Amino acid sequence: MEFENLKLKCECGGKMEKIRTEWKGMEVRGWKCSKCSEEIINPADAQKALEMERARKKNLLTVKLRKVGKSNVVTVPQPIIEAENLKEGQKLEWKIEAGKLFLTQ
Ligand SMILES: [Zn+2]
Incomplete structure (x- = not known):
């Protein structure tokens, strides 16, 4: 069910x-x-926000920038993979907005 398109009263x-x-601490959609x-x-965004909050408290969302060969590498934490249903081979794009980094699908 796609809540995004619901017309609510x-x-x-x-x-x-x-x-x-x-x-x-997360931007969520709503009415x-x-x-x-x-x-x-x-509800889908609320679920993700709760999962991310839980993961953040366990310090699962903090990663270290590492150097592997000539590449700079950061890992994507498992809770993010699950929340966004990311698949191996998928292309992601970095963005910088107002001094913050975003990794978008
Ligand atoms: Zn009202």
Whole structure:
């Protein structure tokens, strides 16, 4: 089921608008009622945010930049592989935005 495309109606009768918000230190998709401001977080994103929080607490998301031959190497932690369903051979792209590094699919 693709929650992203759901049109939701709030219990108060107000219309829910799609939003991006921060939850547990992660940007998540969700909906916000234009009338009462009630927020709902996309369940798939909420699940990932919880898994990432758990992994971060166990220090599983911290990796070291290493040198292998002439290449600079970082490993992708298993919780990230599972949350994003990454496969061997898949191409990823680095981005730098506002001083932060992003690895995107
Ligand atoms: Zn409402």
